[in-house]
Amino acid sequence: MNIIEFKNIYKSYNQNIVLENFSLNIEKGEFITVIGSSGSGKTTVLKLINGLITPDKGEILIDNQSIEKIDKIKLRRKIGYVIQGIGLFPHLSVKKNINYVLELGGKSLNEVDLNILIEKMGLEKKMMDRFPDELSGGQQQRVGIARAVAANPDILLMDEPFGAVDDITRKSLQKEIKIIHKNLGITIFFITHDIREALKLGSKVLIMDKGEIHQYSTPDNIRENPKTKFVKQLVGII
């Protein structure tokens, strides 16, 4: 069953055409990793999913329902969002950051759920009352993920989330996100610029260049049958 469908989407900024007749189906529960040259439209595609960007033409379906007909506020609260460059709220404590989405709807995590989440994300309880700038980059990234999944979303959008952390931290974060995916049965749309990461994490990999899909397939299939020159080059880097 498709949870997200792009049907013949067109999107341009001023004169700059980014997406032209772009179509894509994402099945429920997939871990989609997205990779491509910079400026190829990855972030644009991601923001189309939570309605931060609206297409010029074409239709987007979420759970088989046209996104135009869905209340954006409600939709976004069911879509976790890990922004490129972390984007924690600097004036809120870690705990407040994690609870942000729930508090928008007047709720908050109970202690038990919070502790489970903390545990799962490799955070510590004593960090809860600290502020983002008192944490290391890796810890901040964990908080960013905890914040995105705290409201139990159906979809998790992640825009180059591990771009700015060291190799060791990245490895453990990768492990953790895999576990989260498995445990929650969530659909993840994960942009990365690291082909190894894309192939390692994704149940399906989306390879884009200049607004076009070059290949959309399982990691194995991409390794074995790279469809275009661009894909070959990418995989060849390994």
Added chain:
Amino acid sequence: MIKDVLFIYIDRWEFFVDLMWEHINISLIAITISSILGILIGIIISQFRKVSSLILGIINFTYTIPAISMLGFLIPIWGIGNSNAIIALSIYGLLPMVRNTYIGITNIDKKIIEASIGMGSTEFQSLYKIKFPLSMPVILSGFRNMVIMTISLTGIASFVGAGGLGVAIYRGITTNNSAMTIAGSIAVASLALVIDFLIGRIEKFAYKRKKINKKALILWLLIPFIGLAGFFYFSMDKESINIASKPMTEQLIISEIIGQLIEDELDVKVKITKGVGGGTSNIHPALIKGDFDLYPEYTGTSWEFVLKEEGMLEEGEEGYNRLKDLYEEKFDLSYIGLYGFNNSYGLAIRKEIAEKFDIKTYSDLSKFSENLVYGGEYDFFEREDGYKGLSDLYGLKFKDIVNIDVGLKYDAMNYKDIDVMNVFTTDGQISRGDIVILEDDKSFFPKYYAGTVVRRDILEKHPRLEEVLLLLEGIIDDETMSNLNYKVEIEKMDEKIVAMEFLKEKGLIKVK
């Protein structure tokens, strides 16, 4: 000088405490309005960027209007007094608030705002949970500037008859009491510094850990309430009789005399607004509007400046009655009683010379003028109805004519640098006794007899008021007035005490 200032604080600490309290109240109301309105406008233009340059342009423009002019512009709309000052100050305070709110909000990292929207915040949630708190440090620094500016500017609000420490400054200027002016200025500056320090502390306290401290928030919320309380405090005074006076020593004293007499005779509260800037041009409209109920005015001023009549007002009963009738007809105001003195131009001569040559009138003077030196301020020589007309009419030809500053005239006379000069007939320094005022025997100078101008509805509301005001008729001649002026200007006595002593001496109020 420092000693004088200290003495003023000690002598009149109650006066200063009252002014300080009033100063704080006026500033606080203005600060509250500027803050709330400024933040609101700032938020609105940060959401609707298209109008932001327009609104900021308008606000920037109003900021280039000098504060004094701003206060003046608002007189026709808001009249004289605290409300005018508060409005002007509030408009002034808008710019730093609007600008800093706008800058604070628009300079927040776009990613953070996008994150908040992307997670499902409504525009409003994003505003109050993210944008507003994050821009708070910038808004606070604007707030701090605005507060200091408002407190300082409140110092000139007495120009339009508002209270506050400016009253002391202005009083000092009009009564030539520089210690008073300095005392007032120091008080304003100290108040500003103390408040600046306090806000600095609150800022530190609130941003100890970036998040807004709940306690500090409560403090913030308290400010509007204090402001509102102050507002009610001011609006309570509506039932009193409001007396205005122009910024001249004489008027300060007369208004005190009237005020104390009314309070003594009638059971009613009196509020005196002393030294309204612009004098008649601001008080007269305010009287018609009802901001003031009565004030001392001069017949000549009413005739030439208010009624804009051609020619001189006839002397005596007849002329006065015409003036009275015109005032009732045109403005529904009553002229009640003349105190007796005439504050107009006059010529003064050194007593020594007057006695030696037996000079009593301007005509007598013309016979000896060739041997005498005349001193006058630049202004007097420039005017058609000044020196030129005067010397033509009486045939005056002085040995020498000296341009001299108003403030130095009496000293020049003392040192015998000049023998004759033009003065105002009730100047305090005349009372020193070494000069004599001559008689204008051909009536060259128009007469400026002082009397009380009152709203007619006030006379109806207080049936005995007219009778009380008439008690002052004819009891203050030129000499008495210049004596009273002397006490305030030269001896630096408080005009309240001078007025009270005068009333006691005349048996108009009981000796306590």
